[in-house]
Amino acid sequence: MTNRSLGSQILHRFIKHRMALVAVVMLVVMVLLALGAGLTPYSPTEQNPANPFQPPSPQHWFGTDELGRDIFTRILYGGRVSLMVGLISTMIAIFLGVVVGALAGYYGGGTDNVLMRVTDTFLTLPTIFVLIILSAFLREQPYPWLKNSVFVVIVIIAALSWMWTARLVRSLFITLREREFVTATRALGGSDGGIIIRHILPNCMGPILVSATLQMAFAIILESGLSYLGFGVQPPTPTWGAILSTAQVHVYRAPWMAVYPGVMIFITVMAINFIGDGLRDAFDPYVVHADKK
């Protein structure tokens, strides 16, 4: 192999993973669709009682819902919310997981013990059940900032999904902290913070990125599931899960309503899963070789 930087090697291996590349294109299309939501001539929330339950037509590509709203427009706006909830809750969860995992793995001993017991406690929570209770509970609190259901959903999903990253980062730190480069930095007088952030963390980026993709697919499915059950983002804000939830009620009258939001969730989650697969192979070439031997 010619002399190439680690980064470009990883990029090269990722590009060779054909499905991952297709998945990137699909995800970009999803994001562009969501960003271009304002370009349709309809409003996502304004009701038009005169034409409910229109089947798909050149005017309304995906038909209209029970309140006469254009489903295509609602799905595009819903994509904004669903993707944003997925992305932000993933970022918070990964951040929390990295902080907890890095501290536990680097310092070990009592710190590790306390942090891992907390992690274990969170891992024994039945996620979806606790999410529903929290969502129901928080919505009844008398604080106006809790009335923003998008915010609440982001926070509670992040609060219940950082543990896997924490465990992963901890195990990476435990092996890396004994390596020569860490000892060398310490001998040169490097501070703990500097060693953690500048020396160990960059070596964990691969697994963390892969875990982030899994996390994001999980978050999108959770958000849609919560909204579908009526405990996620509240109407009239559209999200894919919320649209699916109303579709369920009218499944006999307007079956097309149930098709599109599900397809959007499915395509997005599958694209993210493929990207995760591609990243895993790109960062860990050994896995591919072992597989193809």
Place this chain on the structure above:
Amino acid sequence: MFNYTLRRILQSIPILFILSILLFALVRTAPGGPLATAYRNPNVTKEQIEILKKHLGLDLPLPVQYVRWLGDMLRGNMGDSIKFRRPVSEMIAERIPNTLILVGVSFVITLIIAIPVGIISARKPYSFFDYTATTLTFIGQSVPVYWLGLALILVFYVAIQNPFTGKPLFPAGGMRTIGGEDSLSDLAWHLVLPVVALSASWAAWYSRFLRSSLLDVQHEDYVRTARAKGASDRVVYYKHALRNAILPLVTLIALDLPSLFAGALFIETIFSWPGMGRLFWDAARGRDYPVLLAVVMIDAVIIIFCNILADVFYGVLDPRVKYD
């Protein structure tokens, strides 16, 4: 082994303890708390609420209330449902068998699909079968269970009719035909769609996992040794490789069992299946906190139990793993 199991069980007690404090605090700080219905009822006067509070011990300090509540829970008394005014334990006992039927059947179907698919895929990796199976598993992993349930209703209830009777091919909900005979075939007929929806993604995960686990094991020294000794391909495969490859799968399944209940929450909601999940969903909509608390505590116990089970299984099945 016995000591290890015992220690794990003892270790889980503090976790359950912390969990119970958290959940208790959550329920007691909810607006109205356990007296929510009394507050909402305009016919109940302030004095009556005070009497109720005294009667239920709600005027005592919170720690005292917690200890009393914990004592009740340990004795299996989970309080009364706010909405139905019935003991929660009674309501849950009614629902548990229904959920176990749904989850149990789905679980068996999952394994019946996943294990052969995983084995065939791994025996001939990168064959036509393997590529088809891999594509299907990726689809299975990405389809949200609630949408799959809805799509199945759409296809097999709304779109396709039974050509002989003109009625829908499969029922869209419930556990038994109302007014119909209480037969096993009727139950099976109602089970088809929920079970397919619940099993699909699990079958996808497990077949994929077994495939990669089998591929890993093939390069182990003991497999090469078996081959070198002249054991036939079949023997090497099923006696040496499969046995070892299935170990991590057993652990994974034990760890995953609780999430089958989470999946059942969606499936029971969609198909109006009268199980724990449906009970929980109804209770959440009515803010029936005693019911919610009981279901979550039961689920937490199941999760902890399954975690211990996974570790113990691993120790029993794999002699290389030693617990002190």
